[in-house]
Amino acid sequence: MGVHTRNHVTVAGRHEGPVLMFAHGFGCDQNMWRLVTPAFEDHRVVLFDYVGAGRSDLAAWRPDRYATLDGYASDVLEICDELDLRDVVFVGHSVSAMIGVLAATREPSRFAALAMVGPSPRYIDDDGYVGGFSAADVDELLDSLDSNYLGWSAAMAPAIMGNPERPELGEELTNSFCRTDPAIARHFARVTFTGDNRADLAGVTVPTLILQCREDLIAPLSVGEYVQQAIPGSEMVVLDATGHCPHLSAPEQTAKALRSFLDALPASRT
Amino acid sequence: MTRPAHNGAVGGPSENDDGPSFSALLEDDAADLYDNAPCGYLSTLLDGEIAKVNATLLDWLGYAREDLVGRKRFADLLTVGGRLYHETHFAPLLRMQGQAREIALELVAADGRRLPVLVNSTVKTGADGAPLLIRCTVFDARQRRAYERELLRAREVAEQERARWQRLSETLQRTLLPPSLPTVPGLEVAAHYHAASPEQLGGDFYDLFPLSDNRWGFFLGDVCGKGPEAAVVTSLTRYTLRAAAVYNPDPVAVLSNLNSVMLQQGNAADARYCTVVFGLLVPDGDGFTLTVASGGHPPVVATRADGWVELLHTPGGQLIGILRDAHIAVASTRLAPGDSVLLYTDGLTEARDPDGSQLGEHHLVQLAQGFAGRGAAEIVSSVAAVLDDLGDRLTDDTALLVMTVGADS
Numbered sequence: 001m002g003v004h005t006r007n008h009v010t011v012a013g014r015h016e017g018p019v020l021m022f023a024h025g026f027g028c029d030q031n032m033w034r035l036v037t038p039a040f041e042d043h044r045v046v047l048f049d050y051v052g053a054g055r056s057d058l059a060a061w062r063p064d065r066y067a068t069l070d071g072y073a074s075d076v077l078e079i080c081d082e083l084d085l086r087d088v089v090f091v092g093h094s095v096s097a098m099i100g101v102l103a104a105t106r107e108p109s110r111f112a113a114l115a116m117v118g119p120s121p122r123y124i125d126d127d128g129y130v131g132g133f134s135a136a137d138v139d140e141l142l143d144s145l146d147s148n149y150l151g152w153s154a155a156m157a158p159a160i161m162g163n164p165e166r167p168e169l170g171e172e173l174t175n176s177f178c179r180t181d182p183a184i185a186r187h188f189a190r191v192t193f194t195g196d197n198r199a200d201l202a203g204v205t206v207p208t209l210i211l212q213c214r215e216d217l218i219a220p221l222s223v224g225e226y227v228q229q230a231i232p233g234s235e236m237v238v239l240d241a242t243g244h245c246p247h248l249s250a251p252e253q254t255a256k257a258l259r260s261f262l263d264a265l266p267a268s269r270t
Numbered sequence: 271m272t273r274p275a276h277n278g279a280v281g282g283p284s285e286n287d288d289g290p291s292f293s294a295l296l297e298d299d300a301a302d303l304y305d306n307a308p309c310g311y312l313s314t315l316l317d318g319e320i321a322k323v324n325a326t327l328l329d330w331l332g333y334a335r336e337d338l339v340g341r342k343r344f345a346d347l348l349t350v351g352g353r354l355y356h357e358t359h360f361a362p363l364l365r366m367q368g369q370a371r372e373i374a375l376e377l378v379a380a381d382g383r384r385l386p387v388l389v390n391s392t393v394k395t396g397a398d399g400a401p402l403l404i405r406c407t408v409f410d411a412r413q414r415r416a417y418e419r420e421l422l423r424a425r426e427v428a429e430q431e432r433a434r435w436q437r438l439s440e441t442l443q444r445t446l447l448p449p450s451l452p453t454v455p456g457l458e459v460a461a462h463y464h465a466a467s468p469e470q471l472g473g474d475f476y477d478l479f480p481l482s483d484n485r486w487g488f489f490l491g492d493v494c495g496k497g498p499e500a501a502v503v504t505s506l507t508r509y510t511l512r513a514a515a516v517y518n519p520d521p522v523a524v525l526s527n528l529n530s531v532m533l534q535q536g537n538a539a540d541a542r543y544c545t546v547v548f549g550l551l552v553p554d555g556d557g558f559t560l561t562v563a564s565g566g567h568p569p570v571v572a573t574r575a576d577g578w579v580e581l582l583h584t585p586g587g588q589l590i591g592i593l594r595d596a597h598i599a600v601a602s603t604r605l606a607p608g609d610s611v612l613l614y615t616d617g618l619t620e621a622r623d624p625d626g627s628q629l630g631e632h633h634l635v636q637l638a639q640g641f642a643g644r645g646a647a648e649i650v651s652s653v654a655a656v657l658d659d660l661g662d663r664l665t666d667d668t669a670l671l672v673m674t675v676g677a678d679s
Contacts, residue, residue, distance in 0.1 A: 025358065026358050027355070027358030027359035027362065028358065028359065028362045028363075031366055032362060032366075034366070059661075094358070133350065137350040137351070140349055140350050140351035141350065141351035141354045141355065142351070143351060144349065144351030144352055144354075144355055144375075144376070145351075145355070146422060177362070177363060177366040177367055178359055178362055178363050178366070180359070193354070217345060217353055217354075217357055218354060218357050218358070242317045242318070243317065243318070243357060243361060244357040244358065244361075245357070245361065245365070248361075248362055248365040248366070249316070249317070249365065
């Protein structure tokens with residue numbers, strides 16, 4: 001099966017334009033970017049869903065492949081390869097920021113730049129590092145995903161799998177956005193919120209932008225500052241927005257900051 | 271307040287019912303309904319800051335109005351897990367579709383107690399369609415959550431049971447196959463077993479073993495059906511073939527004896543039969559003489575060192591375990607250095623490609639042309655890769671046994 005179907009890749013904008021690849025974070029799908037992408041119609045805008053999210057092919061999910069963020073980074077690289085994308089500016093929200101780091105470290109020549117929205121290399125506090133969560137907090141998150149399971153499984157999972165025997169389940173679906181397979185979401189949550197990618201940050205060699213909300217419960221300002229210090233030459237813009245999803249709550253600001261970053265990139269790279 | 275003239279609408283009170291109790295119902299004013307509703311009400315600004323909250327919810331949580339309004343955000347009332355879920359799923363969902371329903375969350379009361387709730391939220395928009403605020407109704411879900419926890423526990427138990435059954439099944443399956451194949455001088459051998467379903471015991475089997483006088487016996491077959499009953503017959507078949515071959519290794523005699531044993535084994539209700547190939551390898555200079563007998567089994571494929579493919583047809587060979595005097599057909603050939611033979615069960619030839627057409631003998635021959643110049647292990651892994659690619663379309667178990675004569679033997 002092709003990468004296109006596996007990750008429900010959609011391409012918009014100007015075909016000859018520089019490539020902007022948007023990657024969604026945990027809990028949602030490519031729809032997250034819909035308020036920001038219209039501002040970049042002069043670019044070739046590439047969107048996709050990670051396996052398990054949105055309209056991806058759930059049958060392509062393999063526990064061993066997606067046991068670490070590396071598997072998701074492989075998906076990104078395979079999409080780039082399949083579409084023959086070059087000088088990609090990868091815009092990753094939340095966990096996708098780290099997926100972008102892994103992809104850009106593996107194939108630096110493929111990427112022109114990284115833009116990270118609300119990145120966090122490690123969510124759990126550690127000796128001298130403040131990630132914002134205790135190990136118990138993260139356990140509770142994983143548990144809450146379990147208890148939401150019953151709320152999700154009956155209506156959502158069959159609908160996104162297109163259960164042909166029970167079409168009525170699909171029709172009843174109200175949450176048409178952010179579809180996530182509950183079992184895969186649990187696994188993805190574990191990989192995301194228990195991971196530690198701090199050591200990978202130093203390996204980033206492409207120009208990097210960090211977009212950080214003034215108040216973010218998931219990736220606090222101090223985490224953004226940590227990322228900025230750890231990635232050589234990176235720059236950080238603090239948006240006057242709250243929450244973890246400025247691309248939804250403050251799309252104009254987000255697009256503007258991204259545009260300034262793109263404009264300042266060396267011409268040879270985009 | 272005067273009661274409006276009653277127009278006799280269906281379901282309305284009777285003409286004579288103008289007592290004080292009914293008018294009290296109608297006097298139920300909106301403010302009171304909001305504050306003392308049987309569910310919690312909460313309104314927030316778009317960034318989640320609490321703008322309005324009803325008495326019911328304050329009572330549930332043990333907060334005073336001034337503790338919350340203008341001071342806390344909705345997410346502040348949630349557990350840490352709920353907050354993460356809120357930020358990554360709930361809030362985005364609300365932003366994108368204007369509403370989110372039946373979201374299971376836990377609120378943290380002033381004294382730290384957890385209150386399981388179900389939340390419905392709607393974004394209120396102004397006349398121009400711009401979002402203004404978020405309205406939430408909060409339903410007490412303690413009973414429901416306890417019930418869900420029970421379901422979840424039951425599900426976990428069921429999953430454990432299933433895993434246990436799967437382990438048992440896999441262990442049993444292994445007992446039906448040789449733990450490893452012996453080393454045959456001058457011959458490279460490799461086998462593969464592809465179970466179509468991890469829960470269902472398959473009925474395919476194979477083996478390779480030494481006989482006296484430097485000769486080797488081997489077999490591969492397929493018992494009809496699946497599951498524990500098929501496993502019993504598979505086990506009987508394997509041990510009978512090994513014992514029969516020691517007694518008289520002539521392939522026709524081996525399968526005839528198996529036929530007799532299988533006919534004895536059961537009453538008509540659970541009678542099982544199989545297709546099987548039994549073969550003898552006799553060293554012959556730099557190669558081997560191969561003799562195969564078949565009871566209703568698909569032909570063995572021989573690939574010569576130069577890529578020429580031959581099917582060792584055994585026409586007229588009948589299923590083993592049904593007829594008293596089943597006809598057993600024999601074929602013989604010489605295997606020279608670089609030659610390979612492939613034995614397989616029909617899971618391979620009946621596998622369907624994405625277009626729905628069977629792999630069939632024709633494609634098998636094409637596949638086998640690629641075996642030339644390759645060793646048994648490489649051949650087996652290439653065929654196994656074909657099977658893996660078929661994924662769910664491979665509905666039957668498949669056993670493969672490949673023997674390649676060493677090029678330098």
